[in-house]
Amino acid sequence: MxxxxxxxxxxxxxxxxxxxxxxxxxxxxxxCESFLQCEVRKAYVKAAYESMSKGQDGNFDFN
Incomplete structure (x- = not known):
């Protein structure tokens, strides 16, 4: 799936x-001094966003 x-x-x-x-x-x-530039954090935020929208670029499904 x-x-x-x-x-x-x-x-x-x-x-x-x-x-x-x-x-x-x-x-x-x-x-952290790298808070805004941190690639690890950016990748996590992107993954969180994608998991909430199920890859639909902003069409969130919280079920």
């Missing part, structure tokens, strides 16, 4: 983000 692809990508990106936070001794990205 296509939805599973979006969920898996979100889980993968979430794990990468958590690993990055742990490696920098942070519980959030906000205090």
């Amino acid at each position: 296509q939805e599973d692809v979006f969920i898996q990508k979100l889980q993968d990106q979430s794990q990468k983000l958590q690993e990055c936070q742990t490696s920098h001794n942070l519980q959030s990205c906000m205090p």
